[in-house]
Amino acid sequence: MRKATLKRMEKELLRMKEEIIRELSRHSRYENVEEGKDVGDLYDDMAASREKELEIIMSDRERKKLQEIEEALKRIKEGTYGICEECGDPIPEARLEVMPFARVCVDCKEKLEKEEKSIQEIETQKFLKKLPLDDFNIEE
Numbered sequence: 001m002r003k004a005t006l007k008r009m010e011k012e013l014l015r016m017k018e019e020i021i022r023e024l025s026r027h028s029r030y031e032n033v034e035e036g037k038d039v040g041d042l043y044d045d046m047a048a049s050r051e052k053e054l055e056i057i058m059s060d061r062e063r064k065k066l067q068e069i070e071e072a073l074k075r076i077k078e079g080t081y082g083i084c085e086e087c088g089d090p091i092p093e094a095r096l097e098v099m100p101f102a103r104v105c106v107d108c109k110e111k112l113e114k115e116e117k118s119i120q121e122i123e124t125q126k127f128l129k130k131l132p133l134d135d136f137n138i139e140e
């Protein structure tokens, strides 16, 4: 991947991260949010003093997204960004434009989703089989 593209992706990821954190700080009762304060400081402050509160405010979806962004930023630093974690092929730039924190290519994503779905189905089947239906005979 070209350096310029990488730089652009990094910028986009940082922007997304900032957006989430700003959104969170707006929703929290964190009142020491100063306009223009460095978002890194803001993040540290919030993480340190409001960890519990943050956990409550942050939905799983936001938490997951933030984590994905952090991981993508790490991959940029490590030089593994833009490479599919499954097949090792480069992820097309067009996909990264839409989803800068993508970890796998479209083909692998579809494959993984199918697998995940079948695993879920198997788990559900197992769960249903394990239900102690026999125990529902109430003794008189």
Ligand SMILES: [Zn+2]
Pocket: 084, 085, 086, 087, 088, 089, 104, 105, 106, 107, 108, 109
């Ligand atoms: Zn792949």
